[in-house]
Amino acid sequence: MQTITILGVNGRIGQEVAKAFVGAKWRVIGMGRGNRVKLEGVEFFEGDVNFPDQTKQAIAEADVVFNALNLPYDKWDKGRAEALLSRVLDAMKGSGKTLMFPGNIYNYAASEHVITPDTLQKPEKEKGEIRKRMEEMLARASVAGDIQTLIIRTGDFFAPGAEGTGFDMIMMRDIKKGVLQYPGALSLYHSWAYLPDVAEVYVKIAQVRQEFAQFESFHFTGHFATGLQMIEAMQAALPQKAKLKAFPWGLLRFLGLFMSLMREVVKMKYLWDVPQRLEDKKLEALLGQDFGTPFDVAVAKTTRSYLS
Template sequence: MSKGKVTVLGSNGHLGNAAMVAFRDAGWQVTGLGRSNRRPVEHTRFIAGDADDVAVVKAAIVDADVVVHGLHLRYDGWGNGRAEAQLQVVIDAMAGSGKTLLFPGTIYNYSAGDRIIGPDLRQRAEAKRGDIRIRLEQMLKAAAEAGQFQAIILRAGDFYGPGNRGEWFEQAMLMEHAKGRLYHLGDLDMRHCWAYLPDLGRAFAALGEQRAQLAAFENRHFAGHWVTHRQVMTAIQQAAPAPLAVKPMPWWLLRALGLVNPVMRDIYRMRYLWRNEMELTDPRLHALLGPDFATPFDVAVRVTVEELLGKAVKKAA
């Protein structure tokens, strides 16, 4: 018997695709919305459409009990009100529906000096990108408190997982693996918060299942893997098919590239995330998910690296 119906907006994205798989595996009827079905998920339904169109989104979620916001803009596309406009479409489509919206939060909302970040900690963004994320969450809170729909934010660290491209594993740490180099992004003994996407997808599914026990507006924090950069390097080296020499990330290069590449410029501006320990904590969510929820870190990294480098080797051949 189905646990309910869920529509994932942005089913081709990193989070969207992970949510599609997780909800399907948990026994839900799953529908995805995207411009094209680039990353099809077996035993789910797909609707081709533009998520910037309120009518399209409204039609896609009409039968859904739960909606997952997996829409994503490129780093250089967040400004000039674009991110707020994208979310407003979803808010308008869900207005008065009483449905549940699951929304991915980021650590950008907090200051570099925030060391232990619980759901009740005051949000003070370090950069403009964080200011945007704070405004988005305020929009959701206002809609939820007005009784339009339930909004549950699940905040997580940096994504990684098999089948994902354009993230830190591929574009930074392993960007020169073919030359035998592996880059660390911060002090080797400094810890960083990572979110293994299959685990994060399952956490979203768990919140969807438990939504009746949650408030109209919730801010939950996914701890994920809280590990040192040294642990990350060791796990990648153990999973890689060939030896990799660990080198410090050449941040100066990203700064130089940022002069002509707006994406690199924004990435450089967010380097504080790698130079400070910012830990997400949430005892309430931990209790809801249960003990031993997360995939062991070494296993998660091995699956990610083997898929990524395996495809890279085949492409080179």
């Protein structure tokens, strides 16, 4: 039986990936500061990545390590995001294990409308520069032979009950008042990734990891939908039609004068103003033509999860 250790198992992506690997009959070890979610089939390891010996112990028997660790959105700067990754790399140094790492679109210029693994990384904002530096750290560790790195890049996450996403924090935030909000133009496309599908992508890649280079990235297309397509799918899942309002970016800008989190969200507004599609023929061939949950089904399940 193959073993994966998930660092940050309590987070939204950590939970989904854990469930997917349990379903694939892997041994799953989940590391966290507390066993908050108590996932069935997961061996919980209480530990903190800030203590190297604890991380080393958590990954000791793992063939694959998934880094689901992340800092609050307004705490990436001042080298903190890089320092967090560095602690993981220090724990894995010389192990030869596979590290799976979640990537995003931040690394690329807004002018890039189709993004493949070969697209040159030219970040628009500081967060993109941070993510680019982190991936460069992973590349150096891989070239040194310490680890194999497999990056899975996706659009914005959504899933039933997931917290801290554009879906629940923006579009559904006033649903109990009968209101939907959309943060961009309804005619523009946006890249979305349904988390249960993303988790299955990790499983499929991990199962054939020996076929890949020491450092590789994969781009999961997920769902590329216009704002109108998203809103129509959400409306179809509601018991009664909601009012549609524009998202109050002006209010967020004002709040950003006092709240660092709002300030950081506003900085990334451009992502809602440009269509950026992820493409990867290599990954598409691995997944097969019918992979993934249909868009309407995924949106309906997610929408209904926030109604209670």
